Amino acid sequence: MDDFVFNKLSEWGLSKLIQTFKDEEIDEDHFYNLEDEEIKELIPKVGPRKTFKRHFKLLKVLPSTSDANDTRNMDMDPREESSQCQSPSVKRKRPNSAAEESIMWEVHGIMKEVKTKIPNEEESELNDFLKNKISDLETRKRMLVGVFGRTGAGKSSLINAIVGEKNLLPSGSVCACTSVMFKVEANNDSKKYEAEIEFIKKEEWKEELWFYKNLLEDDDDDAREKMTALYRTDWESKSVEELMDKKYFKEIPEFLSSDKKKLKCDSAEELRDKIVKYISASYEEDDGVRQYWPLVECVTVRLPNKELLQHVTLVDLPGNGDRNKTRNNMWKKMVGSCSTVWIVADINRAVAEKDAWEILQNANSLMGNGGECQRIHFICTKSDDVGVQSEANVRVCVLKRNQQAKRQVNKEFKKEYKQCSEQFSFEVFTVSCKEFHNSVHLQPDDTEIPKLQDVLQSLNNNHSEALNYVSGARGILSLIQGTRSREVDDSKMKACSDLEEKMQHQLEVFQKAIDEIYRTFERCLTEGVKESQDSCERQMHSMLHPGKKSGGFHKTLKFAVMNNGVFKAKNRRKKNINMTLSSKLIGCIDEEFRMTFPNEDKSGPFKGAIDSFSLDTEGMINSYKDVDLQLRFLKTEEDKLKTKLKKIIREDKKTIYSSLTETIEENMQKCYTDAAKFTGNGSLENMRCTIKKHVHDKKDTMFQMAKDNMLKQLKKLRGKILETLEETLMESIERSLWTDDCSFPDVSLELARVETFYSQLEANPNPN
Numbered sequence: 001m002d003d004f005v006f007n008k009l010s011e012w013g014l015s016k017l018i019q020t021f022k023d024e025e026i027d028e029d030h031f032y033n034l035e036d037e038e039i040k041e042l043i044p045k046v047g048p049r050k051t052f053k054r055h056f057k058l059l060k061v062l063p064s065t066s067d068a069n070d071t072r073n074m075d076m077d078p079r080e081e082s083s084q085c086q087s088p089s090v091k092r093k094r095p096n097s098a099a100e101e102s103i104m105w106e107v108h109g110i111m112k113e114v115k116t117k118i119p120n121e122e123e124s125e126l127n128d129f130l131k132n133k134i135s136d137l138e139t140r141k142r143m144l145v146g147v148f149g150r151t152g153a154g155k156s157s158l159i160n161a162i163v164g165e166k167n168l169l170p171s172g173s174v175c176a177c178t179s180v181m182f183k184v185e186a187n188n189d190s191k192k193y194e195a196e197i198e199f200i201k202k203e204e205w206k207e208e209l210w211f212y213k214n215l216l217e218d219d220d221d222d223a224r225e226k227m228t229a230l231y232r233t234d235w236e237s238k239s240v241e242e243l244m245d246k247k248y249f250k251e252i253p254e255f256l257s258s259d260k261k262k263l264k265c266d267s268a269e270e271l272r273d274k275i276v277k278y279i280s281a282s283y284e285e286d287d288g289v290r291q292y293w294p295l296v297e298c299v300t301v302r303l304p305n306k307e308l309l310q311h312v313t314l315v316d317l318p319g320n321g322d323r324n325k326t327r328n329n330m331w332k333k334m335v336g337s338c339s340t341v342w343i344v345a346d347i348n349r350a351v352a353e354k355d356a357w358e359i360l361q362n363a364n365s366l367m368g369n370g371g372e373c374q375r376i377h378f379i380c381t382k383s384d385d386v387g388v389q390s391e392a393n394v395r396v397c398v399l400k401r402n403q404q405a406k407r408q409v410n411k412e413f414k415k416e417y418k419q420c421s422e423q424f425s426f427e428v429f430t431v432s433c434k435e436f437h438n439s440v441h442l443q444p445d446d447t448e449i450p451k452l453q454d455v456l457q458s459l460n461n462n463h464s465e466a467l468n469y470v471s472g473a474r475g476i477l478s479l480i481q482g483t484r485s486r487e488v489d490d491s492k493m494k495a496c497s498d499l500e501e502k503m504q505h506q507l508e509v510f511q512k513a514i515d516e517i518y519r520t521f522e523r524c525l526t527e528g529v530k531e532s533q534d535s536c537e538r539q540m541h542s543m544l545h546p547g548k549k550s551g552g553f554h555k556t557l558k559f560a561v562m563n564n565g566v567f568k569a570k571n572r573r574k575k576n577i578n579m580t581l582s583s584k585l586i587g588c589i590d591e592e593f594r595m596t597f598p599n600e601d602k603s604g605p606f607k608g609a610i611d612s613f614s615l616d617t618e619g620m621i622n623s624y625k626d627v628d629l630q631l632r633f634l635k636t637e638e639d640k641l642k643t644k645l646k647k648i649i650r651e652d653k654k655t656i657y658s659s660l661t662e663t664i665e666e667n668m669q670k671c672y673t674d675a676a677k678f679t680g681n682g683s684l685e686n687m688r689c690t691i692k693k694h695v696h697d698k699k700d701t702m703f704q705m706a707k708d709n710m711l712k713q714l715k716k717l718r719g720k721i722l723e724t725l726e727e728t729l730m731e732s733i734e735r736s737l738w739t740d741d742c743s744f745p746d747v748s749l750e751l752a753r754v755e756t757f758y759s760q761l762e763a764n765p766n767p768n
Contacts, residue, residue: 001018024042153344161431169272182301182316312459339375344381347405365657376425381431381432433449478629509613514609532703585707610645614638615638617634659706663702671694
């Protein structure tokens with residue numbers, strides 16, 4: 001063993017391992033090339049091994065202080081394990097990305113140790129303040145990628161290939177039914193393959209049973225499929241009460257007790273066999289196997305050793321919502337939370353695939369102004385399907401056809417979805433999962449699976465998040481170190497006075513900017529109210545009289561009034577009476593809303609007003625050098641506060657945008673209830689008249705209420721932002737400049753280390 005190994009083990013607090021490494025004659029070269037299994041043998045205890053691997057990973061991905069060009073520092077993370085169908089793209093070295101993750105782990109460890117050193121004194125507000133600030137550093141958001149596509153489009157194969165588990169999902173299984181959400185994420189706590197199954201409430205299922213038993217149409221294949229999957233043929237002859245008998249739920253007692261069902265397995269294949277009955281609508285008529293997907297709200301699968309999913313969750317989403325309120329609300333929430341959306345279609349019918357394009361139509365408002373989506377990726381699957389070709393021509397034909405498909409899909413998107421093209425970035429991928437696994441005719445990169453994995457990796461490696469985390473830690477350590485001095489009271493008082501004056505001025509500027517935006521929305525909504533009042537009765541007549549061929553419309557409308565105004569027309573397209581009535585209001589504010597609350601990170605909310613807010617603490621440092629550490633802390637607090645406010649705004653804007661349709665729906669509830677009571681001859685006309693009369697009577701107040709409700713929520717958000725800004729900054733100013741405590745530990749060494757990490761992150765802004 002040489003001095004390098006001795007020094008590293010000592011530096012990492014692992015001196016007890018020195019003798020072990022000495023006995024194994026491990027020098028610097030051997031040290032850098034240790035494999036995962038060798039580390040496990042050298043360090044059998046879990047605690048020291050985790051500490052070693054955290055430091056070891058950082059050592060290998062960051063430039064060495066002794067030799068910045070040493071290529072050994074560019075090795076892969078030793079914890080990263082290969083998979084049977086992992087692509088070269090996943091195995092490509094990403095030193096900067098791995099370095100960021102390692103830096104965050106390192107800083108996390110530093111702050112954890114510092115937190116334990118802060119005295120546990122009673123009635124010390126500063127101590128509690130600092131500990132809370134350290135705890136706030138722990139948060140990290142998962143990025144959601146929503147996956148849409150009809151059964152048979154190749155979603156299961158795509159997910160299997162992307163996550164590197166060839167046998168996780170059988171072909172055609174994922175969300176073959178119309179209601180189950182399916183999430184795939186990394187298991188960071190165990191080496192097991194795990195699944196967590198959430199059921200709908202039994203009371204809600206009983207309500208659905210009554211609905212299906214009384215209003216089931218002959219051509220309602222979705223409803224029949226649900227009933228047959230769970231009850232086989234029993235549902236045709238038994239009552240609702242009989243169908244709720246516990247004998248049908250023996251395998252899932254969790255459904256009756258409102259608990260989650262949890263499964264743990266040693267392999268992907270074993271987990272697949274156990275979860276298929278909860279996610280798949282495929283079955284043989286005479287196999288006698290009961291399936292439980294009609295009762296499932298969501299299935300979450302967690303996979304071990306998946307660095308690609310470390311901070312990313314794939315969410316397979318049904319194309320439309322569900323009549324079950326809980327399931328439908330969860331669907332809306334998930335769609336609205338996706339930063340990226342994948343729309344999957346067979347390449348042979350990508351442009352003509354109605355289901356795929358209708359997803360854009362139906363979920364556009366939820367993804368855009370009502371959500372946080374920034375990117376839409378249209379994924380054409382089965383790209384290797386070019387028919388019979390000579391071996392020499394297959395690759396040429398595939399690549400040529402792929403380019404043609406991309407041009408056609410891009411052209412269709414720009415032509416039919418101009419609004420989407422303005423709001424989201426759009427990219428087309430042509431993938432072949434079969435060739436990705438086998439590489440008979442195509443190279444792995446030709447399949448474009450590696451490109452999609454890189455998309456996930458870019459979401460997984462959030463450079464700004466790592467920089468914010470380290471910056472926050474740097475600020476806290478600066479404050480702790482700054483509070484150790486009592487010699488600058490006059491300087492602190494003057495700095496505090498200047499900061500309070502600047503804060504009040506900035507709050508006034510910010511409030512004026514928001515007030516101007518508020519007045520713009522008020523003008524837009526006033527116009528929308530007038531347009532809605534003028535057009536609503538024509539809109540209702542058109543919806544309630546769908547042309548000459550309106551046979552069966554009685555049951556369709558009956559379904560709608562019992563389903564809060566939502567139904568499927570004969571062309572299977574989803575229609576929503578409430579959205580139709582609110583369409584003019586929404587149309588009048590859409591563009592302004594998009595500019596005020598953009599989904600992309602480059603332009604901040606309220607037309608940059610949040611980003612413009614500044615106390616200019618950096619500019620004050622030259623004038624107040626004695627409190628430079630405290631001012632540095634305030635700068636990081638200001639940055640953290642802006643990030644926090646953007647998250648608040650991102651969530652609240654979804655509620656604000658949806659409030660227009662929700663207010664209309666609330667106003668329409670009484671007429672839906674009244675219309676649902678009609679039965680027998682003449683009930684269709686009675687339902688129509690009830691809805692028309694209600695719209696006529698309510699049009700003078702209903703749309704005005706929707707306008708007032710949205711403006712009220714905008715005011716509430718404005719108040720929340722101003723209050724949070726003032727209270728948070730005032731507390732930070734007071735804690736940093738009016739408090740001294742010599743009992744705090746000396747954290748100069750920790751601060752210096754974090755300063756180094758911060759400089760490294762700032763110097764490498766583009767890790768990918």
